[in-house]
Amino acid sequence: MKGPAVKARWKTAVGVLLTAIMLFPVYWMVNVSFTRDQDMRKSPPDLLPLHGTLAGYRTVLDEQLPYLGTSLVIGLGTVVLTVALSAPAGYALAKLRPRGGGILSFVLLAAQMIPGIIMAMGFYAIYLQLGLLQSVPGLIVADSTLAVPFAVLIFTAFMSGIPGELLQAAQVDGAQALRTFWSVVLPMSRNAVVTVSLFAFLWSWSDFVFASTLVNGGAHEPITLGIYHYIGNNNQQWNAIMATAVVASLPAAVILVLAQRYVAAGVTAGAVKD
Numbered sequence: 001m002k003g004p005a006v007k008a009r010w011k012t013a014v015g016v017l018l019t020a021i022m023l024f025p026v027y028w029m030v031n032v033s034f035t036r037d038q039d040m041r042k043s044p045p046d047l048l049p050l051h052g053t054l055a056g057y058r059t060v061l062d063e064q065l066p067y068l069g070t071s072l073v074i075g076l077g078t079v080v081l082t083v084a085l086s087a088p089a090g091y092a093l094a095k096l097r098p099r100g101g102g103i104l105s106f107v108l109l110a111a112q113m114i115p116g117i118i119m120a121m122g123f124y125a126i127y128l129q130l131g132l133l134q135s136v137p138g139l140i141v142a143d144s145t146l147a148v149p150f151a152v153l154i155f156t157a158f159m160s161g162i163p164g165e166l167l168q169a170a171q172v173d174g175a176q177a178l179r180t181f182w183s184v185v186l187p188m189s190r191n192a193v194v195t196v197s198l199f200a201f202l203w204s205w206s207d208f209v210f211a212s213t214l215v216n217g218g219a220h221e222p223i224t225l226g227i228y229h230y231i232g233n234n235n236q237q238w239n240a241i242m243a244t245a246v247v248a249s250l251p252a253a254v255i256l257v258l259a260q261r262y263v264a265a266g267v268t269a270g271a272v273k274d
Contacts, residue, residue: 026249033057033242040238056243064244067226070136071205071248074222077140078204079197082147086196087189089148090155091181095167105156108149119145120213127214134218142210147200158192159185194262202252223248 032040033056034049093101123142124133132138162185170180186193208224215221227244230237 029242029245032238033246035239037237037239053239056237056239056241057247059237059240060243060247064223064226064247067221067223068248070220071222071224072251074136074139074143075201075204077136078143078147079200081140081144082151082200083193083196085144086148086151087155087186087193088181089152090192091159091185093152093156094159095162095164095185096177105153108152111149116146116209117213120209123210124213134215134220136215136220139207139210139215139222140204142214143204143207144200146203146207147196150199151196154196155189155192158189162188191262194259198255198259201255205248205252 031047031049034052034054035046036051036053036055039046039051092098093105098104120142123138127133127135127138166184166188167180170184175183205222206224207222208228211222211225212228216225223244227241227248230241230244
């Protein structure tokens with residue numbers, strides 16, 4: 001029994017070590033957020049903020065709240081638009097079997113390989129003609145293009161596992177395809193909805209390429225640009241940058257912790273068939 005017990009302890013120790021290495025950047029971000037400006041270039045740096053300051057967090061409250069509010073609006077808008085487009089599309093591909101569905105699935109998969117900067121340049125040219133530059137709705141649409149292909153694939157995989165007998169029963173009761181989708185399929189796809197909503201929110205919350213291309217300099221900028229404005233040629237407010245990063249990470253971290261069991265079920269849906 002000693003051999004397996006020792007082996008298990010070694011695995012635990014290695015797991016703890018690897019976790020500590022991966023989480024060290026997060027710890028350092030928190031550490032720097034409490035560090036004074038005069039201690040920022042200290043060598044060797046302090047592993048703990050011995051003379052900590054809240055100046056960075058006061059800066060967040062004074063200057064970054066509008067950016068956080070804009071990011072929240074953009075994130076929620078992206079979630080709503082992504083689910084509204086991808087859930088019906090996933091239902092159609094999974095249950096209605098339209099002609100050319102296989103080709104469409106391949107196109108959606110290939111769309112995820114397009115670099116974001118190429119899409120950003122395309123959106124810039126289109127928005128310039130439509131007058132949507134430096135607008136929140138324009139950024140919501142752009143961010144949704146990153147999430148929708150992935151979301152359709154998730155919904156398709158999940159809805160493929162819904163028993164056909166349930167849909168047939170709804171049809172016998174007189175429900176058309178739209179009613180069946182709204183009353184039967186969508187409530188049963190809760191895990192997929194949560195998974196898609198989470199990833200769509202995280203992608204829009206952390207987006208910088210679309211934000212810097214499409215809304216930079218506008219009246220409503222997301223938090224990624226708020227952090228970027230602190231970085232200049234001769235001025236790097238690192239404690240304010242890291243404090244903003246800590247505050248900006250909290251909503252995503254909380255949502256991920258609360259939704260993790262739904263995400264695990266949603267991502268693995270369709271992996272195993274009965």
